[in-house]
Amino acid sequence: MSVCGSCHGCETSVLELPRPAATRSATPKTIALVGPPNSGKSTLFNRLTGLRQKVANFPGVTVEQHTGVAELPDGRAVRVIDLPGIYSMSPRSEDEQVAYDVLTGKRADTPKPEAILLVLDSTNLARHLMLAAPILSLGVPTLIVLNMADDLRNRDGHVDREALSAQLGAPVALVSARRGEGIDEVFDFMAGALAKPTPTELPVLQDVPKCREWAGRVGRQARYQPPAPPQWTRRLDSVFLHPVAGPLVFALVVLAVFQTLFTAAVPLMNGVRWLFDVSGAWITATLPPSAFRSLLIDGVWKGVGSVVVFLPQVLLLFLFIGILEDSGYLARAALIADRTMARVGLQGKSFIPLLSAHACAVPAILSTRTIENKRDRTATILIAPFMTCPARLQVYTLIIAAFLPERRLLGVFSSRAAALLGLYALGFLAAVATAKALKSSILKSGSTQFLLEMPSYRWPTVQSLGLRLLDRSKVFLRRAGTVILLVMVILWVMAHVPTHDGRAPAIEHSFAGQIGHAIEPAIKPLGFNWKIGVGLITSLAARETIIGTLGAIYGMDPETHSGDLASAIHHDLTPGGAVALLVFFAFAMQCISTIAVVRRETGGWKWPALQFGYMSVLAYSGAFLAAHLIR
Amino acid sequence: MLQLSGNNEPDGAPSTLLDLRRGDAAILDRIDLPGDEARRLMELGFLPGARITAGFSAPGGDPRVFQVDGSEIALRRATARLLKTRPDKGTRLAADARIR
Numbered sequence: 001m002s003v004c005g006s007c008h009g010c011e012t013s014v015l016e017l018p019r020p021a022a023t024r025s026a027t028p029k030t031i032a033l034v035g036p037p038n039s040g041k042s043t044l045f046n047r048l049t050g051l052r053q054k055v056a057n058f059p060g061v062t063v064e065q066h067t068g069v070a071e072l073p074d075g076r077a078v079r080v081i082d083l084p085g086i087y088s089m090s091p092r093s094e095d096e097q098v099a100y101d102v103l104t105g106k107r108a109d110t111p112k113p114e115a116i117l118l119v120l121d122s123t124n125l126a127r128h129l130m131l132a133a134p135i136l137s138l139g140v141p142t143l144i145v146l147n148m149a150d151d152l153r154n155r156d157g158h159v160d161r162e163a164l165s166a167q168l169g170a171p172v173a174l175v176s177a178r179r180g181e182g183i184d185e186v187f188d189f190m191a192g193a194l195a196k197p198t199p200t201e202l203p204v205l206q207d208v209p210k211c212r213e214w215a216g217r218v219g220r221q222a223r224y225q226p227p228a229p230p231q232w233t234r235r236l237d238s239v240f241l242h243p244v245a246g247p248l249v250f251a252l253v254v255l256a257v258f259q260t261l262f263t264a265a266v267p268l269m270n271g272v273r274w275l276f277d278v279s280g281a282w283i284t285a286t287l288p289p290s291a292f293r294s295l296l297i298d299g300v301w302k303g304v305g306s307v308v309v310f311l312p313q314v315l316l317l318f319l320f321i322g323i324l325e326d327s328g329y330l331a332r333a334a335l336i337a338d339r340t341m342a343r344v345g346l347q348g349k350s351f352i353p354l355l356s357a358h359a360c361a362v363p364a365i366l367s368t369r370t371i372e373n374k375r376d377r378t379a380t381i382l383i384a385p386f387m388t389c390p391a392r393l394q395v396y397t398l399i400i401a402a403f404l405p406e407r408r409l410l411g412v413f414s415s416r417a418a419a420l421l422g423l424y425a426l427g428f429l430a431a432v433a434t435a436k437a438l439k440s441s442i443l444k445s446g447s448t449q450f451l452l453e454m455p456s457y458r459w460p461t462v463q464s465l466g467l468r469l470l471d472r473s474k475v476f477l478r479r480a481g482t483v484i485l486l487v488m489v490i491l492w493v494m495a496h497v498p499t500h501d502g503r504a505p506a507i508e509h510s511f512a513g514q515i516g517h518a519i520e521p522a523i524k525p526l527g528f529n530w531k532i533g534v535g536l537i538t539s540l541a542a543r544e545t546i547i548g549t550l551g552a553i554y555g556m557d558p559e560t561h562s563g564d565l566a567s568a569i570h571h572d573l574t575p576g577g578a579v580a581l582l583v584f585f586a587f588a589m590q591c592i593s594t595i596a597v598v599r600r601e602t603g604g605w606k607w608p609a610l611q612f613g614y615m616s617v618l619a620y621s622g623a624f625l626a627a628h629l630i631r
Numbered sequence: 632m633l634q635l636s637g638n639n640e641p642d643g644a645p646s647t648l649l650d651l652r653r654g655d656a657a658i659l660d661r662i663d664l665p666g667d668e669a670r671r672l673m674e675l676g677f678l679p680g681a682r683i684t685a686g687f688s689a690p691g692g693d694p695r696v697f698q699v700d701g702s703e704i705a706l707r708r709a710t711a712r713l714l715k716t717r718p719d720k721g722t723r724l725a726a727d728a729r730i731r
Binding site: 087088090092123124126127130208209212226229237238241243244246247331335336338339342348449450451452453454 | 680687689
């Protein structure tokens, strides 16, 4: 918040100078953004708040709360709440309930907004105006934001904003949030004197046909001329939804996503690895040898580095998904996938979370919110962690590199790539089988209603893609800086106590080694020794920590000290044990962040407990079978 | 429950959205779905009296996209079957006037 120098209408200007953060959030006026899905609400939110936004959950419900701060031209700050996209205010879904409660001031955790920005798609005004009725009837000062004004103009549509404003008794702004047109008017509204709306008439809110008639009437009086049908969207759909070309494009898109994962990300990941190696070597050279240096390098730097290496891969994948989503293609992909997903009892909307789960299960589980059917949503959440995420990929790569020589199969395919692909397929098949089992038993539901709006194709904007990637990076790095860091530090301590005469014990006699030995009988049938056991325990927090763990243990073990990690593992595992380890990682739910997000999204411990138990049993029995079938 | 007019096809079962071929249009007559699900459809523009045009479909013909009230909405065949229609002739002007 900047110093409030020349602001007259600012009643709190006296208190505007530095003050504790706790009272700061109470001063700005609160404004809520409301609108139907696909009205461009989030784009406007990004325009208004830029980098000053954060995402959280409304307490107690699974609805995402986007809040941000918009700085007015006069320097004042306004708190902006981006409410979930809604079609009506009759509180039937959780989204609508939250929007209703926030707007009427019934949520104790959110201040009642003093003004509303109602965002409507001007290219589909007659239908979107239906939402204006319940919003205006709240009696809160409202600006009607007619978004996508550039589209309306380009396709020969028209609306008389003065006439519309007169009908609705509220100011109207024609805006293109994507291009930044008309944003000044939105700021002017937020800064100006606020008046309650005075619509000439309002329909009976519960009656949808009456609301639609009212909206049509208002549109006619505002001389609304709907735009010509979107020619480009029709043309593109004639390819993307073509009986032959459609599935082909779909397959190419999915292939491109995985190609990005496997190849395009590699140079970037090598770059990050190099940065950590060089900086680690520099720290080693700078600090005198001590327990602290060992903790910093072997515990913190290597542990965190082994995770941060994945950042480019995760970001590239989210960039890809962001482009698909913002351009409108993802809705078509969901449409194409629907029939196939229906075979295992799911639906097209489950496709998007399952695709994103290949980058990370946590945001994938958050994105299941678009699935209205609760049982379909739960089933999608329960199978998402089977998808091969980059953390698994790293473990796979290490073990495959240790055991499988690089060979050409049939002259073209690399043997290692084929093994990786097999593991992707294994996870996918486990997900499909689980979905089928769930949907024919505890999550059985009748034929699900599948309603999906096909938005017009649009160019994604750099700003919205950038903000999305920034948000994902924050989540990812926070995880590396908290869970993984903590586990690595604990492991380092466990591996260095109890000390003998001030010196660290042999790894075998350390606490970590003792724990490994204690669980050895349970994992011996899988072909694992106590060292792998320690790795399995630390990987309960996050899969990839097993690599740092094994690196630390083998590094401290005189027998394997000299060689690299791959040859140390090769020395310690039989081929059967190696396959068992791969199978174990393919099925097990070793990720604290995923467990936490499942608990939050399903509203209790029941589902995450069931999921963890099921996946663990599957992992153990799968690994047991592998260890005994392959010798 | 949403029966607004009774002029169904004279012979046998009334036609539904499923009977429309791509590019064909018809007037929605009623929605044979329980209140909440019908309401959701109505909020998306599937109102009795609305003119609906069949658009593209997913490979295999399910789900199908329908153009209604300025947007394109995909429905599964199982749902489209429950949206009963009447032919779009003569009524066209009246319907357009009502929903525009």
